Every structure is written in C-alpha cells, then in structure tokens.
Amino acid sequence: MPELPEMETYKVLLEQIIGGQMITGVVINREKSINVPIEEFTRKVLHQKIESIERRAKYVIFRLQNGFCLLLHLMLGGWMYYGTKEEQPDRSIQVQLSFQDHHLYFIGLRLGYLHLHTPEMIWRKLQHLGPEPLDPNFSLDAFFSIFQNRRGGLKTTLMNQEVLSGIGSRYSDEILWHCQLHPKRRINELEPSGLVRLYGSIQSILQLAMQHGGYMDPLYRDDHKTGGYQMFVHGVEGKNCSRCGNMIVKADKMYFCQQCQL
Ligand SMILES: [Zn+2]
Known part of the structure; x- marks a missing residue:
C-alpha cells in the first residue's frame, strides 16, 4: 500500500501536470469507488478547475474551484496513471478524470476510493490523524x-x-x-x-x-x-x-x- 513517500510523490507530480487544469470529463466504471450517486459526482466535478492538491497522511486531496474536494485513498492495490487514450494501461479502470486529451486513470480501487466531500467533512474525517512526521513542528x-x-x-x-x-x-x-x-x-x-x-x-x-x-x-x-x-x-x-x-x-x-x- 502506498505510504507517505509515494503519496507525496504523486502529489508533487499531479500538481505539475493537472494543477490549475479543468476537468473536462468524468467516467465512473465502479460506483463503489465513489460515495455519492454518479450523476451527483459528475455534476459537482465536471468543468471544475483543480485549485490545489494536498497530501495528508496517506491521502491526497484535490480541492476544486467550487469548494468541493476529492479525497483519494489508494489503500491496497490502488494506483494511478496519467496519459492519452493510447497509453491507457490494460487494466480495469474504476474512475477516470479527463483533462482534454489526457486522462487520469484510477486503477485497482477496490478498497481504495475517490470520495467527494465538503472541506468540513474532510476536516472531520482527518482530524483523528496523528502529526505528519516531516512537519517542521514535529520536533x-x-x-x-x-x-x-x-x-x-x-x-x-x-x-x-x-x-x-x-x-x-x-x-x-x-x-x-x-x-x-x-x-x-x-x-x-x-x-x-x-x-x-x-x-x-x-x-x-x-x-x-x-x-x-x-x-x-x-x-x-x-x-x-x-x-x-x-x-x-x-x-x-x-x-x-x-x-x-x-x-x-x-x-x-x-x-x-x-x-x-x-
Ligand atoms: Zn544486519
């Protein structure tokens, strides 16, 4: 399961490739990987710019222009790939977010998920986590x-x-x-x-x-x-x-x- 170094690496790279970009397409192949009906997820995510990307513990949080957030936890077996349709990995894709002709594929999301939340819900869900070991305040x-x-x-x-x-x-x-x-x-x-x-x-x-x-x-x-x-x-x-x-x-x-x- 990816841990802090993997999720931090993903965060840094995702910031470079999709930070500030608008989500131009949403495909949900596995409804269990999200937490709201597909229609609601799509309505709140489609055409939104990714304002910022953060990491906390083993989570990555995508903050959208409209205030909603996507909370990603890859858990065991989950991974991501970013590329064109031709480069799509030959694996079943549970969720796909598109950025024009490039797509962010979420793969192996069985235990993992991509949940839509308000910032308040994110705070509530993550408030029990211990300190970040690399936080400068963690002396x-x-x-x-x-x-x-x-x-x-x-x-x-x-x-x-x-x-x-x-x-x-x-x-x-x-x-x-x-x-x-x-x-x-x-x-x-x-x-x-x-x-x-x-x-x-x-x-x-x-x-x-x-x-x-x-x-x-x-x-x-x-x-x-x-x-x-x-x-x-x-x-x-x-x-x-x-x-x-x-x-x-x-x-x-x-x-x-x-x-x-x-
Ligand atoms: Zn030894």
Missing part, C-alpha cells in the same frame, strides 16, 4: 511527548495512524532497520537514546524514500521520478543485510535483520 520534543508514555510494539505503534500519520507496513520495517531496533521491541523498554535514534530514522528514511520517488510504478510515460527507492529489508527476505551481511528474515509480516536489529 524531537513533540516526538518524545507522544512516544515516551506508549507501551506498544515498535512496528505496531509506528503504523498507528492516530499516533503518527503516513507510515505503514513498508516504511515501518525500513525505519526500524535503519535505527537497528527489532520491530517487536516495546517502546517502554527503550532508553531515551533509542527513541532519539528512532526519531532520526523516521526523518531519514522518509526523506530518502521521497528523494527517490517511493516505490510505485511511473505515473506517466516520461516520469523519471517515481519508483527509485530500493528497500533495505521490506519485501527482500532471503537477501543479505546491507549493513551486516546476515540474511533478512520475514516473521509475522515483519521484515528485519536478526543480527543487527536488537
């Missing part, structure tokens, strides 16, 4: 005040969207490998120095992943930004740890190195 002090008194396992806590937003199964593995902490360790067992390392690795891994465009497939034909991030541990069990050479293992949906993560 080491702010991190300590949240993590100091928690008791859960490290990986589970990192993935809890109400504690911290945007990190999922993939980057929690990567972060814990980076700070050499075992994913099953409990937060309350950590020394303050361990928490400092964890904070640093959250920043480093998310920044690194964003610099390399996360792990998703390209958004459009000449997209050289998306998908350059190479995983240290997630999804590469059986390979050698790039730090100590020991074999990466997978247990209980966690990927880690038994040798150098304690």
